[in-house]
Amino acid sequence: MNMLKSSDLSWSTILGYGVGHIFNDICASMWFTYLLLFFQKVLYFQTVDSGVLLLVGQIADGISTTIVGILASKLSNLFFCRKYGGRKSWHLIGSACVLVSFPFIFLPCIGCETALRGTQMFYYSCFIILFQFGWACVQISHLALVTQLSDKGETRTLLTSLRYLGTVVANVLVYAVTWLFFGLEGGNNDISSKDSEKFRNVMLVGVGVGCVTTALFHILVREPDTRSFQQERTCRSLLRP
Structure with missing residues (x-):
């Protein structure tokens, strides 16, 4: 609570950042x-x-993390990145990639249920690669945004703590939703193809919550202009005794 009071950010920005990685x-x-x-x-x-x-x-994931880490700084001068914010732009791109790829990973192969093994492997590999690229975009941009939002150590610690608190909340949510769909029926505990709809429902709940939290992040968090932020940081350092 004391950290929240001493923060140089508004509560809405702190809340928005805290749910940005869920x-x-x-x-x-x-x-x-x-x-x-x-x-x-x-x-x-x-x-x-x-x-x-x-x-x-x-x-x-390993390749995407390396590529995104290199491109994120080199492409920060693009028109959209300048207008919307470099970190938030990559976060938005990554979230879109995750949204259009992750649901298909936990669904039966559409149109190729009876296809050859190689076809199904290629089908899922494409969605997995796109998902991992999007995941890396969100992860890197969200973490890098901490240094853009504030130069105070207390505030950065608070934002990082909320980021990891979001991880705990997300894990508990997934396990709770899974228990609701799988654990309430009792009886036979064997999982088979008949449980495909349950996995789909768990996935849909997760994607739904993820879309809401991502929207809150982009609505509540405003990325400072890099040049203005650097100038303000320089002025603060000069004014310090």
């Missing part, structure tokens, strides 16, 4: 907890194929 956290929770279970138990993929898809995602 969509990513929800997707990450489902990815690491239920991906292999969904592919093996619901889609009946072989263990090796499920592992390969997970590996594709992790490799794509």
Whole structure:
């Protein structure tokens, strides 16, 4: 509470930033907890194929993180980035990529349920790669925005703490929603293709919450102009005794 009072940001900006990474956290929770279970138990993929898809995602994440980290600073002078904010622009691009790709990862292959193994592997790999690129965009831009919003150590600590609090909330939400769809029925605990709709419902709830929190982030958080922020920071440093 004392940190909130001493912050140089408004409560709405702090709240908006705090929920800006929840969509990513929800997707990450489902990815690491239920991906292999969904592919093996619901889609009946072989263990090796499920592992390969997970590996594709992790490799794509590493490559995307490196590429986005390089391009984020070099493309900051583009017209849209200057008008909307470089960090928020990348966050918006990443969120859009996650939104159009992640739902298909937890749905049966549309139009290729009876296709060859290679076709389905290619289908899911495309969505996984796009998802990991979008996830990296959101992660890097959201974390980098901390230094843009404030130059006070207390405020940055507060924002970082809220970011990780959002991770905890997202994980609890995913587990709670999963329990609601899977745990209330009781009886047979075996997961099969009949549970495809339950995974879909969990995914839809997660995506819905993620869209709301992402919208709040873009509405409540205003990214300062980089040049103005640097000038203000320079003036503050000169005025300090």
